[in-house]
Amino acid sequence: MTAYSFALSMIVASTLFARSVTAGDALKQQVDGWRGAHETQILSTFDRLLQFPSIAADPKGTDATAAYLKQQLEDRDFHAELLTVSGAPPVVFGSLTTPGAKRTVVFYAHYDGQPVTPSQWATPSFDPVMRSGPLGSGEHVVDWRSAKPPYDPEWRLYARCAGDDKISEWAFLAAFDALKATGRKPSVNIKIVWEGEEEAGSPHLSEILRANAGKLSSDLWLIGDGPIHQSRRPLLYFGARGVMGLDATIYGPIKALHDGHYGNWVPNPAAMAANLISELRTDDGHILIPGFMDDVRPESKAEREAVAALPPVEDALKGEFQIARSETNESVTNAIMRPALNIRGIRAGKVGGEAANAIPVDAEVSLDFRLVPNQKPDKVRTQLEAYLRAKGWYIATSVPDKATRLAHPKIIKIDWEDGYPAFRSDMSSPSARAVIAAETGASDLPVAVTPTLGASVPLYIFDDVFRTPLVGLPIANHDDNQHAANENIRLQNVWDGIDVYAAMIGELNW
């Protein structure tokens, strides 16, 4: 047993016992007390933050959000500034020195959200609405502004970015206010990095971090992103899958053709797209691209133990998602320790009442790869393109002209998104242990510790630039519909998140 895996076993084991009374209890009680007296104020200002239309592709929306967040930091006596490079939403940077503190912690979160499809939302995505519970559970809309606190902690506030992840910024600010109100000072020097294009793949983050490397030096990064464990236990994660997306267009005839006259003779791009997907992955998610799994780092014993120690959530999730099976017969965490190929969307011709008896002109497929250590995005791209060529595809990088169309029987245009690799950090560093201890002190439930998130957070960037320990610190409910319509945050997760952030600001010591 290596030192690493021994330390990890202790960490995991610690989650199996009920927590004892610690210094964290006193802080938690004080923070809860302050929060109970300020619920309306916390939600009112959060409500304002959620109204900014902060999608990375909308500079006006992200600029306004960043300005608002910067002002929030300045109101709390932080030094604050916007770190910018051309063409990127600003990073909100803040810093506050604590006299006597020997450690510096950077609190990272992002204020941008995934694009929205308005028609899929029950209410507009940037017009926050409180509901008494999850949509479809018999819930009703709550006029929380007229209600008297304390509010029902099962209420949920619906808005894009609510859980992913403006709540991380807001819980930090509320926790800071609570500490200040109770006369406590931070135990560490604080730095803030709130990004504005995480949902677009953080294409400029590395450049901004490098340009400000001195300013951003620290002993620990806390990555405030992602949801907590599906069991509702607090979660700390030490890695995340990488991601690489693409949008592919497959070309049929230059104009839509009557499928009676030409069906059987003119190639059908919808069928070609379907057959392509079936050559990429099986129904159980097995990826068919040759060599794709070659570089995957085998799971370590420590990782396997950590995953095995997580409480089972699979039956509950199947009930919640209303699915009779998972793609493979294993735990969800075991599944996300492997890479995935997701079909995000497919479109060709028309369906339902709009369907016409026509061979469509093209088919569009959007997909993403979730990568694990040590897969490299560039290599995956090379592997996929080589596989497609072996299957007879001509890969275009722009819309094919007539000569190209006439020269190649199977044409696919691929628009690659900027992707990034996976990362898993050391679960046994002193700072990691300090974070686990602080989180345990701030929580009523045992803390779940996992080697990786299934989702992608650009952890590799922080590691590339700073080689500093980092820990993922999510607070959102797992069923917050992040990336989908009707994203929401459950109030109890807001309250718990404030406790967690208060512990990270006030109790971290190593």
Next chain:
Amino acid sequence: MTAYSFALSMIVASTLFARSVTAGDALKQQVDGWRGAHETQILSTFDRLLQFPSIAADPKGTDATAAYLKQQLEDRDFHAELLTVSGAPPVVFGSLTTPGAKRTVVFYAHYDGQPVTPSQWATPSFDPVMRSGPLGSGEHVVDWRSAKPPYDPEWRLYARCAGDDKISEWAFLAAFDALKATGRKPSVNIKIVWEGEEEAGSPHLSEILRANAGKLSSDLWLIGDGPIHQSRRPLLYFGARGVMGLDATIYGPIKALHDGHYGNWVPNPAAMAANLISELRTDDGHILIPGFMDDVRPESKAEREAVAALPPVEDALKGEFQIARSETNESVTNAIMRPALNIRGIRAGKVGGEAANAIPVDAEVSLDFRLVPNQKPDKVRTQLEAYLRAKGWYIATSVPDKATRLAHPKIIKIDWEDGYPAFRSDMSSPSARAVIAAETGASDLPVAVTPTLGASVPLYIFDDVFRTPLVGLPIANHDDNQHAANENIRLQNVWDGIDVYAAMIGELNW
């Protein structure tokens, strides 16, 4: 050699020789002369007809179109009435007796069109626009109302139903006017059946025909639908493929889920839909449903000869459609002598800029089968459903509830459209020979004769009810974009169509 195939060989052979001067020439010259003096009038009133939004699902639009067409017949001293059953657009019926005529011919056409997707149209689908040529050919919009006739015969009028198939009604009426103006009387008694829900699969046509069987008795049906041969030769067809469509929904999780957190564990309905399609057909159109080809009637020697006699159009079509290959290496007519499985549309999640990193909640696939003799729609349905069940699918007929979702790993809801079988009629009957002769007299180019259209026309209904010979009499250009956006009719096809209809009204004798 049977009498049938002998006769057919003669018919086919006749198309290979240039036509000699016949009685048809005199008529054609007269009709062309009248048309040359009336181009503006013909187009003005056709323009009005095209402005009616006649989609079968829109009763207001079809009622208005039917009323307008009925009035046109009455203006020409036809007895005219609307034949109706509950829930169906009316059939416009007309009749005109010719003293001394021994034969009665029914002219069938339909006045409804395929549904439209407005965003795909260069100009609104029911606001006819004249262009100097096909879209994308460097053409321009023509202000034909200010132009002086004769108009350029390469101009095209763009509107839904222009080619499919209001032009058949309009060419009939113009031909009738031309004959009258030149003092000729019809050679046959005339009946008119203009249907309003052909593009919806003619679900009520059989009922209407049966209810009016006495009124509709005749010696021949002329089916004015479909495009002419791709070589631009006039076309007569003696059959059509059947059709049966369906819209299928495949179910994933009850709400969209972050594909990072759950990709690899929650089944992806877009991938399931793709894999399903790949199990239904190969890229070259081969249909994988067991037993699907069992009932297909082998092609007769006569059919093979007729197909072989058609002029080659494949290279020209590949250039026009900008495709490098056909699904199989054969002529387009050889291909449509077989059944087809067309993917009309597929939709799941979002693509392009709207794509979110989410596992979609469902996937929708719209497809149709084109059938040939002797396939039966009910049997194909049974075969497909049995195949799906063998592949592990649960077939739902309504949106599955939670219990259903939790009980079945693979759920597909299928909404079947009303379909109908293929039909091919006798190419050697006296009436068929008379039609070929009349068409030859009315045309500058040799007539192409084919055993079947690739498209579906409900010929079987006429045969079921009347057991009367029928011949398909298309006049639209093959590149009229029927069923797709930017449907159009080429003016030369209008003029040629008037010649053809004049011959069918004034020259048919057997």
